[in-house]
Amino acid sequence: MKKTLGRIYILIIMLFLYLPILTLIVLSFNDVKSMSVWGGFSLHWYAELFQSRLMMGAIVNTFSIAILASLIATVVGTLAVLGMAAMKPRTQNVLLGFNNIPMLNADIVTGIALMLFFLMIGAPRGYMTILFSHATFCIPYVILSVRPRVNKNTDRLYEAALDLGASEKYAFCKIVLPELQPGIISGFLLSFTMSVDDFIITYFTRGAGINTISTLIYSEVKIGIRPSLFALSTIIFVVALVVLLIVNIRQDRADRLKEVKAAY
Amino acid sequence: MTAKKKSYSIPFILWIIAGTVIPLASIAYYGFTSREGGFTFANITAMFRGDHMQALGLSLSLALISTVICLLLAFPMAMVLRESKYGKQGFLIFVIILPMWMNFLLRTMAWQVLLERQGVINAIITAIGLPRQEMMNTPGAIVLGMVYDFLPFMILPIYNTVSKIDNHLIEAAYDLGATKGKVYTKVILPLSVPGIVSGITMVFIPALTTFVISNMLGGGKINLIGNIIEQEFTVNSNWYLGSGLSLVMMVFIILSMLLLQKFDKTGGANLI
Numbered sequence: 001m002k003k004t005l006g007r008i009y010i011l012i013i014m015l016f017l018y019l020p021i022l023t024l025i026v027l028s029f030n031d032v033k034s035m036s037v038w039g040g041f042s043l044h045w046y047a048e049l050f051q052s053r054l055m056m057g058a059i060v061n062t063f064s065i066a067i068l069a070s071l072i073a074t075v076v077g078t079l080a081v082l083g084m085a086a087m088k089p090r091t092q093n094v095l096l097g098f099n100n101i102p103m104l105n106a107d108i109v110t111g112i113a114l115m116l117f118f119l120m121i122g123a124p125r126g127y128m129t130i131l132f133s134h135a136t137f138c139i140p141y142v143i144l145s146v147r148p149r150v151n152k153n154t155d156r157l158y159e160a161a162l163d164l165g166a167s168e169k170y171a172f173c174k175i176v177l178p179e180l181q182p183g184i185i186s187g188f189l190l191s192f193t194m195s196v197d198d199f200i201i202t203y204f205t206r207g208a209g210i211n212t213i214s215t216l217i218y219s220e221v222k223i224g225i226r227p228s229l230f231a232l233s234t235i236i237f238v239v240a241l242v243v244l245l246i247v248n249i250r251q252d253r254a255d256r257l258k259e260v261k262a263a264y
Numbered sequence: 265m266t267a268k269k270k271s272y273s274i275p276f277i278l279w280i281i282a283g284t285v286i287p288l289a290s291i292a293y294y295g296f297t298s299r300e301g302g303f304t305f306a307n308i309t310a311m312f313r314g315d316h317m318q319a320l321g322l323s324l325s326l327a328l329i330s331t332v333i334c335l336l337l338a339f340p341m342a343m344v345l346r347e348s349k350y351g352k353q354g355f356l357i358f359v360i361i362l363p364m365w366m367n368f369l370l371r372t373m374a375w376q377v378l379l380e381r382q383g384v385i386n387a388i389i390t391a392i393g394l395p396r397q398e399m400m401n402t403p404g405a406i407v408l409g410m411v412y413d414f415l416p417f418m419i420l421p422i423y424n425t426v427s428k429i430d431n432h433l434i435e436a437a438y439d440l441g442a443t444k445g446k447v448y449t450k451v452i453l454p455l456s457v458p459g460i461v462s463g464i465t466m467v468f469i470p471a472l473t474t475f476v477i478s479n480m481l482g483g484g485k486i487n488l489i490g491n492i493i494e495q496e497f498t499v500n501s502n503w504y505l506g507s508g509l510s511l512v513m514m515v516f517i518i519l520s521m522l523l524l525q526k527f528d529k530t531g532g533a534n535l536i
Contacts, residue, residue, distance in 0.1 A: 006344040010356065013341055013415075017363050020374035020412065023384055027377065035377050036387030076275045083273025095273070098280045101288070106473035106517055108490055109510055112497060113287030116507070120290055136283030139276065199369055199476065204497065217369045221480060225373060233370045240365035248358060 021237060028230035035225075045227040049235075052228065058216040061127070062196055065212065069134035070191035076135070077142030078184055082176070085150050099144075102137045110137060111204030118205065125207035133205040134195045141194060142187035149183040294507035307508020316492060316509065323488040324516070326403060327471035330410035331418075334467050335460065337411070338418035342426045342459075343452075345419075357423070364416045372480045375409050376400065379481070401483035409477040414470060418463040425459030426452070461528035469517055489513055 028046070032039030049055055084092050102110055114133045118125055154176055161171035177184075199214035206215060213232075220229060298304040310316060345356055363371065378384045379399040386396050399405055429452060437447045471477075475490030482488075493513065496506030 006347065009340060009344055013337065014359060016412070017360070017415070020371065020378060021363065021366065023377060024370070024374050035380060035383050076279055079272040080276030083270050083276070086270045087273070095277070095280075098284060101284050104521065106469055106513070108473045108475065108493065109291070109514055109517075110287075112493070112506065112510055113291050114283070115497065116290040116294060116503060117282070117287035119503070132283065136279065139279060139283075143276075193365070197365075197367065199367075214367060214369055217367065217373070218476070221369065221373055221376070225376065229370065229373065230377075233366065233374070236370065237366055240362060244358060244362060244365065248354075 021233070024230045024233040025237065027227060028234045030227065030230075033227055045231040046235075048226075049228040049231045054211065054216060055213075055228075055232070058211040058213050061130075061210060062212040062214070065127070065131055065134055066192050066195035069131055069138050069195045070188050072131075072135040073138035073142045073191045074184060074188045077139045077187060078146050078180060080139070081143055081146045081150055081180075084147075096143075099140045103140045103144075107198075107200035108204075111201040114201065115204040125205060126210050129205045129207070130202055130210070130212070133201050134198065137198070137201060138191035138194055141190040142184075145187035145190060146180055146183035149180045151179075154179045291507045291510055294503050295511040296508070297504055299502075299504055307505050308512060310505055311509055311512045315487070316489070319487045319492050320489045320513075320516075322403070322486070323472055323490065326407055326410065326488065327468050330407050330414065330471045331464055331468045333407070333411050334415050334418040335463065337415060338422050338463060339456075339460075341419050342423040342456075345423050346426050346429075353427075357420075360416050360419055368413050369476065369480075371413055372409050372477055375405065375412060376480055379405055379408075400481065401485050403482075403486060405481040406478050406486065406488075409481045410467075410471045410474070413477065414467040417466040421462040421466065422456060422459040425456045429455050458528050461524050465521065465524055468520060472516065472520075473513065 027035065029041050029043070030039055031042035031044070080095075084095055087095075111133075114129075114136065115125075118129050123129055157179075158171050158175045161175050162168065166174070197214075198212075199218065202212050202215055203218065206212070211219070217229060217232070220226065295307050296303055296305070298306060311320065345353055348356065376383075380386070381396065381398065381400065383400075385399065390396055433451055433455075434447055437451050442450065473490050475488065475494040478486055478488040478491055489509070493506050493509050496502045496509065500506075
């Protein structure tokens with residue numbers, strides 16, 4: 001009885017989460033531009049999507065900004081973690097407090113604050129201001145992912161490497177970086193997804209002539225929903241599904257490998 | 265000689281100053297400055313103007329309603345997840361995370377497609393002979409959009425804490441004669457407070473400050489405080505008033521966080 005109730009509940013939540021997405025997917029193959037009448041199967045909304053210069057430009061912007069912002073955030077954040085480890089706990093806490101601000105603050109406030117800053121220093125709003133803003137809100141995630149990986153042991157191994165004649169650079173690359181690597185990778189990935197997903201901060205810090213996927217969707221929805229947006233939804237959904245499946249399968253394998261090793 | 269040098273933090277500190285401290289300070293500066301350049305409280309007290317108060321009140325109530333609905337939907341879901349088999353749990357979590365990877369503008373648009381006058385739900389309703397319903401541009405549509413967009417952010421943190429509750433504690437409570445209700449109110453609920461608190465933070469604050477959901481599902485007819493602030497910046501170009509109103513909104517954000525922290529003794533360690 002309890003089990004059935006649980007199953008029904010899961011089913012209801014799943015329907016709630018997926019019916020709207022499913023609707024978009026079905027409508028993306030609809031031949032006519034109606035949201036309620038089925039006019040036969042067609043792929044021409046996909047063709048329209050791929051022929052749109054605006055959309056292609058927005059896709060390039062979104063991903064190049066995400067990659068660059070995550071790289072910058074990863075370098076700045078990782079160095080910051082190493083630097084902070086040499087500081088007094090009190091100084092560390094103050095810095096971490098500031099680090100938390102962009103994460104806890106509402107996006108609209110962060111966006112407006114950055115916009116005012118660019119206006120004050122007279123920076124023309126465009127690609128660079130979006131990039132700077134994205135790096136700003138990505139750095140905290142890198143710091144939070146990398147910081148737990150720093151420990152006393154790394155220091156000792158690093159010193160040992162130096163005593164054994166390694167150059168500082170060699171010891172850094174061979175000892176410190178591998179130790180931090182899992183944190184660095186998850187920090188980078190977290191930053192990347194945050195950047196790709198962002199709308200509000202981009203909206204306030206972009207200039208007139210530049211769009212990311214999110215800002216383009218917003219301006220198109222305001223004019224009137226075109227079915228090419230349904231095609232875009234379908235593509236994004238499928239890409240997300242595939243990426244998450246790959247990540248999950250690899251995770252599963254890693255877990256199983258660990259279990260096998262632990263058994264020996 | 266160590267691998268850690270204080271100087272490594274310099275780029276980060278500069279970035280905080282340029283990306284966080286100065287920008288926030290400029291909101292404060294503009295918020296207390298009049299258009300003519302003098303010091304003023306007018307931008308702050310402008311929140312008491314009728315239309316602004318109405319927008320703030322509506323934002324607070326819609327955000328509160330959405331948060332409560334999310335909580336009521338998410339807690340049973342987290343409990344059901346906790347009791348499912350391990351492999352199935354992983355699959356269900358995957359299914360809950362997946363929609364979060366889809367752009368939230370597209371997810372909100374989906375509800376527009378469903379609720380529109382010529383939309384999917386009305387097509388179904390009229391097909392079975394019922395009268396057409398006006399569902400768009402209502403507070404209800406906005407709440408629905410908020411719940412849809414933010415529900416996973418409530419389920420995941422609650423699931424994270426609920427799944428860590430030791431089964432022995434629950435069994436012990438039953439062995440000592442507790443009723444089912446008692447077990448929930450005295451054991452499970454208190455232990456899941458940290459997850460509930462971070463879930464509320466992750467739903468309430470974006471819901472309180474949104475201008476996108478209200479714009480897309482309210483048809484520009486329903487103004488939340490986020491819409492008012494956004495319009496001051498993008499339409500009216502009155503950064504002074506916009507900043508002043510943002511400062512007041514920030515007070516509400518900070519107040520709600522302080523209130524929530526009172527309940528959570530772990531200090532938000534479950535936030536992510």
